[in-house]
C-alpha cells in the first residue's frame with residue numbers, strides 16, 4: 218500500500234549480523250527519528266544506553282539466556298523507563314515529585330516501548346535488522362549494577378541492531394479479524410479461527426529456513442502462559458521505586 222506499510226510487513230527479528238559497524242552518526246540519526254514517537258503528556262520518560270564494553274556485553278548475554286547475539290551484534294542497546302530525569306526537572310522547579318504510582322509505571326513503560334519500536338523500524342528502513350531482548354529482565358538488578366542505573370529507572374528490554382547475516386521469513390501474525398472488533402469486546406474468541414491460525418503457523422514452523430519444528434502458536438502460547446516467568450519482577454520494580462501504589 219505504501220513503502221512504510223511494506224516495511225512494517227517485512228519485519229522479522231534478526232539475530233545474526235555481518236561485521237559491518239554501525240557508526241555513531243547513524244545510531245544518533247536512528248534515535249533522533251525514534252524520539253519523534255508520541256509520548257504520554259510529553260514526559261519522554263526513557264533513556265537508552267548503548268553497551269560497547271565487551272565484558273559488560275558478555276555478562277548481559279549470559280544473564281539473558283545465554284543469547285550470543287547480545288555479545289556479537291554491532292549495536293546493543295538497553296532501553297530504560299526513566300523518571301530520574303523528571304525528578305531533576307521537578308527539583309529545578311522546586312516541586313516534590315510524586316513517585317511510585319502504577320499509572321506512572323505504565324506511562325514510562327509505554328513511552329519506552331514506543332521509542333524502541335521506532336528505533337527498530339528506523340533501522341529496518343536503512344536495511345538493518347534487530348531483535349528486542351526481554352531476556353535482560355532475567356536479572357535486572359545485575360543489569361542496573363553493570364550500567365549504573367539508579368532508582369526511578371528500570372531496564373525494560375535490550376535490542377540488538379546491525380546488518381542482517383541471515384534472511385528469515387516474516388512470522389505470520391493472527392488474522393486481523395482475530396484482533397480487530399467494532400464497538401465491543403467479542404463474547405468469545407472463535408476457536409475455528411485460532412485453529413486455522415495454528416495450521417498457518419505450523420506450516421511456517423515446518424518450512425522456514427532454519428530451526429524447523431512441528432509446532433503451533435496455541436501450543437507455544439499454552440506452554441508459555443502455563444509457566445511463571447520472572448517472578449522477581451514485582452519486588453525488583455518496587456525496589457527501584459516503581460509500582461508501589
Ligand SMILES: Cc1cc2nc3c(=O)[nH]c(=O)nc-3n(C[C@H](O)[C@H](O)[C@H](O)COP(=O)(O)O)c2cc1C
Nearest residue numbers: 228229230232284348349350351352353374387388
Ligand atoms: C519486548 C520483547 C522482548 C523480546 N525478547 C526477546 C529475547 O530476549 N530474545 C529473542 O531472541 N527474541 C526476543 N524477542 C523477539 C520475539 O521473540 C519476536 O519478536 C517474536 O517471536 C516474533 O518474531 P518476529 O519479530 O521475527 O516477527 C522479544 C520481542 C519483544 C517485543
